[in-house]
Amino acid sequence: MDHRLRGGVGAPVIAPSYPLNKLLTAVARQHVSRDALGEEELAGHPLSPEESAALLAGDIDALYRLGANPYLIRRVFRGRFRI
Numbered sequence: 001m002d003h004r005l006r007g008g009v010g011a012p013v014i015a016p017s018y019p020l021n022k023l024l025t026a027v028a029r030q031h032v033s034r035d036a037l038g039e040e041e042l043a044g045h046p047l048s049p050e051e052s053a054a055l056l057a058g059d060i061d062a063l064y065r066l067g068a069n070p071y072l073i074r075r076v077f078r079g080r081f082r083i
Helices: 018-028 049-057 060-065 070-076
Strands: none
Touching: 018 049, 018 070, 049 060, 060 070
């Protein structure tokens, strides 16, 4: 699949965020569903202000736009998805 078509023809490519995905991987390994993350979980991670705000709010749409891996979003915030 051509990821340039993500969201429509000619849509900009969303660059993955390594610090964001690294944090989500660590949280996903705890095998606990979250609605949002706390300040203490974000401490020590070089996140942008937008990434921090999205994690604190549990804003899955913003996390996706900021470059979070959709699989990791689903693993961490799985309680917010209907099956």
